[in-house]
Amino acid sequence: MLKILSARQIKSLEESYLEEKGILSLELMETAAEAFCQWYMQNFSRRQDIAIFCGTGNNGGDGIAIARLLSRQGYPVCVYTLGDAKDGTADYNSNLNILPTNIVNKPFSNIDWERFRCHVIIDAMLGIGLNKPLEGKYLDAVKKLNSQKTMRIAVDMPTGLPSDKLVDGEAFQAHYTVTFQTPKLSALFPEHAAYVGDLVVKDIGIDGKYFNGYESSRYFVEEKDILERHKIFHKASHKGDFGKVLLVGGSKGKLGAIMLSAKAALRTGSGLISTFVPGFGLPIMQSSIHEVMVETCTGNDILDSAPENLDRFDTIAIGPGMGTDEKTAEALKNILESYKGKMVIDADALNIIAKRKDLKELITSQMILTPHLKEFERMVGDDVKYPEGRIEKALEFSQTYGCVLILKGLHSLITTPAGIQYFNPTGSQFLATGGTGDVLTGVVASYLGQGYSVENAALCGVYHHGLAGQLAGEDQRRGTIASDVIEKIPETYKNLGLS
Ligand SMILES: NC(=O)C1=CN([C@@H]2O[C@H](COP(=O)(O)OP(=O)(O)OC[C@H]3O[C@@H](n4cnc5c(N)ncnc54)[C@H](OP(=O)(O)O)[C@@H]3O)[C@@H](O)[C@H]2O)[C@@H](O)CC1
Numbered sequence: 001m002l003k004i005l006s007a008r009q010i011k012s013l014e015e016s017y018l019e020e021k022g023i024l025s026l027e028l029m030e031t032a033a034e035a036f037c038q039w040y041m042q043n044f045s046r047r048q049d050i051a052i053f054c055g056t057g058n059n060g061g062d063g064i065a066i067a068r069l070l071s072r073q074g075y076p077v078c079v080y081t082l083g084d085a086k087d088g089t090a091d092y093n094s095n096l097n098i099l100p101t102n103i104v105n106k107p108f109s110n111i112d113w114e115r116f117r118c119h120v121i122i123d124a125m126l127g128i129g130l131n132k133p134l135e136g137k138y139l140d141a142v143k144k145l146n147s148q149k150t151m152r153i154a155v156d157m158p159t160g161l162p163s164d165k166l167v168d169g170e171a172f173q174a175h176y177t178v179t180f181q182t183p184k185l186s187a188l189f190p191e192h193a194a195y196v197g198d199l200v201v202k203d204i205g206i207d208g209k210y211f212n213g214y215e216s217s218r219y220f221v222e223e224k225d226i227l228e229r230h231k232i233f234h235k236a237s238h239k240g241d242f243g244k245v246l247l248v249g250g251s252k253g254k255l256g257a258i259m260l261s262a263k264a265a266l267r268t269g270s271g272l273i274s275t276f277v278p279g280f281g282l283p284i285m286q287s288s289i290h291e292v293m294v295e296t297c298t299g300n301d302i303l304d305s306a307p308e309n310l311d312r313f314d315t316i317a318i319g320p321g322m323g324t325d326e327k328t329a330e331a332l333k334n335i336l337e338s339y340k341g342k343m344v345i346d347a348d349a350l351n352i353i354a355k356r357k358d359l360k361e362l363i364t365s366q367m368i369l370t371p372h373l374k375e376f377e378r379m380v381g382d383d384v385k386y387p388e389g390r391i392e393k394a395l396e397f398s399q400t401y402g403c404v405l406i407l408k409g410l411h412s413l414i415t416t417p418a419g420i421q422y423f424n425p426t427g428s429q430f431l432a433t434g435g436t437g438d439v440l441t442g443v444v445a446s447y448l449g450q451g452y453s454v455e456n457a458a459l460c461g462v463y464h465h466g467l468a469g470q471l472a473g474e475d476q477r478r479g480t481i482a483s484d485v486i487e488k489i490p491e492t493y494k495n496l497g498l499s
């Protein structure tokens with residue numbers, strides 16, 4: 001887990017790290033530049049001309065050091081500076097003084113934009129030191145660079161993005177942001193996706209113990225954290241060991257939702273899946289998914305009653321495609337009141353709960369709620385447009401009702417009633433398509449059925465779902481559909497070296 005700190009905390013952390021280790025900030029800058037270059041060299045060829053735009057703070061210092069290191073490795077580099085060296089930080093100037101003279105180094109204001117050509121733009125203008133919206137030449141630079149049809153990469157933060165809050169005005173639009181040590185909070189806001197691009201976190205050697213003194217309950221999940229939370233099954237495991245899961249949902253025209261959840265749960269590893277759907281769905285379910293068992297409610301078109309003997313199941317997920325009819329709401333109430341096991345509450349179940357205070361009171365610590373932004377807004381009855389406020393609201397909700405909350409979106413946020421908030425690293429823009437939420441419900445329910453704690457099921461579920469989305473997107477690009485994501489779930493295990 002990487003602890004997420006504010007820009008102010010990062011500066012203080014850096015100072016105490018340097019002091020305790022007895023190293024110079026210039027050395028840390030060199031480490032950061034090396035980390036960037038190592039990533040760059042793995043991903044880009046020497047045939048691509050690089051233009052590095054540098055401010056005069058330490059972000060600019062990183063840029064100048066990157067220019068020297070890449071040039072030494074045979075990469076064609078030009079440097080463009082946005083300020084006067086006399087205003088530069090000490091480390092910026094130290095790097096400028098050792099920039100080889102064969103590297104073109106021009107002021108930004110001297111660029112002839114008619115003739116400007118490069119393949120890759122590296123933004124080292126401003127990083128976590130940004131303290132006001134862009135204006136003047138920085139604004140001009142960002143606008144010019146964003147309009148270039150080239151690869152754009154930001155060092156630490158895209159210029160113009162404040163580290164801890166929503167952007168105000170313009171910012172550099174990166175395809176990749178290579179950030180140091182730990183992600184900055186705002187790089188994880190879905191609203192900033194077009195500025196951050198793909199986020200790459202590079203270790204610069206400040207180990208975890210230095211983070212201990214800084215208060216934060218927000219973390220960025222890493223692959224190793226997920227590996228630790230998985231259960232290991234053995235050859236002799238029986239299908240019953242993988243859990244008996246009941247998935248409740250579906251209504252006329254929306255049966256596909258519960259089918260997607262069921263298939264996803266099977267692909268995640270569930271042994272026995274039952275579904276509970278309106279009567280019309282029985283032949284459809286049975287003919288399309290042979291591995292699931294199907295039970296039906298009293299009514300033919302809508303879900304109007306609860307299943308019998310809920311204790312037969314290790315876990316229940318409810319909501320996909322269910323509709324919000326009053327009879328359905330009563331069936332939901334019945335299930336929430338009588339079932340004591342772990343549950344996933346999604347989609348229309350959330351929409352029903354949003355309107356019923358009495359149902360909100362039935363939320364327990366055994367439950368994982370999985371709203372997307374619109375559903376969450378209905379649940380809290382408030383505007384959650386601003387990410388800083390939304391993250392706070394998620395915490396408040398989870399603590400008030402004692403449940404685990406998965407707020408879906410880019411870098412889905414998992415909040416536990418203990419007050420910990422985890423940002424998920426996996427995912428893809430191609431997950432923004434109908435039915436992927438139903439897939440997540442099936443994945444999370446499957447882990448609950450396999451005996452995972454609510455916290456581990458939420459973390460592993462969101463991680464694998466996001467990774468499956470990435471893998472599906474690599475093959476299918478904008479043509480990715482929810483079923484492709486399901487088919488990629490088994491590959492996520494292979495990816496992590498899990499059986
Ligand atoms: N911390 C770490 O672990 C490590 C940090 N490292 C690197 O250092 C970076 C942070 O460096 P930093 O603190 O010097 O800040 P930086 O982003 O260069 O900007 C400061 C300058 O910008 C100016 N300025 C601000 N807003 C502005 C605006 N809107 N428009 C115009 N100007 C504006 C501000 O001017 P002022 O307000 O002071 O007049 C000041 O001159 C960090 O992102 C990372 O890349 C790595 O080297 C090693 C490990």
Ligand SMILES: [K+]
Nearest residue numbers: 123126155157
């Ligand atoms: K930058």
